[in-house]
Amino acid sequence: MSSATTLVTLDVNGNEAQVPAALHDTMLTVLRDGLQLTAAKRGCNQGVCGACTISIDGVPMRACLSLAHACEHAEVRTLEGLQGGREMRALQAAFARSGAFQCGFCTAGMLVAAHALLQRDPAPDEQAVRKALSGNLCRCTGYVKIIEAVQHAARSLQPEGVAS
Ligand code: FES
Ligand code: FES
Structure with missing residues (x-):
């Protein structure tokens, strides 16, 4: 079986990156080991x-299931690249305020999934938040504070700026 490594050209957080990657290497491997972007766990x-x-x-996609070579020509964004934006700032503030993490291992993935939700639905109800985060597991929090935090962030981004 060939494991030839070739350069893959990626758009990561708005920057072009050329990274050596075998055909079977995933985005998770390339991000963490090749580009030292370690937010994705x-x-x-x-x-x-x-x-x-x-x-x-x-x-929102699983980096561990996404082959790096298949991501050429795609816009790849990690938490590092999203965190200057308005929605991500609101989400991070709401997570901190609500105590929506304990060990924090799931948090980056939760934030990226929640960010994608707010981009397509600025005012999600509880069911929409639960559905959007249904693929993200948390062993610590019991999810309630995470769901509340996403809704608080969404409200804080509304024109009237209702932050609870
Ligand atoms: S590390 Fe990718 S889904 Fe668990
Ligand atoms: S805060 Fe520990 S896994 Fe979610």
Whole structure:
């Protein structure tokens, strides 16, 4: 079986990056080991936990299941690249205010998934938040504070700026 490594050209957080990658290397490997972007976490490494969630063309995806060579020509965004934006700032503030994390291992993936939700639905109800985060597992919080935090962030971004 060939494991030839070739350069893959990626758009990561708005920057062009050329990274050596074997055909079987995933975005998680390339981000963490090649580009030292470590916000996306290696949890299960088999598509179950969501800790590795990144945005690919605006859609939250499992970095551990996304082949790097398949991501050429795509817009790859990680938490590092999203965190200057308005929605992400609101989400991070709400997570901190609500105590929506304990160990924090799931948090980057949760934030990226929640960010994608707010981009397509600025005022999600509880069910919409639950559905958007249903692929992201948390062993610590029981989810209630995470869901509340996403809704608080959404409200804080509304024109009237209702922050609870
Ligand atoms: S590390 Fe990718 S889904 Fe768990
Ligand atoms: S805060 Fe520990 S896994 Fe979510």
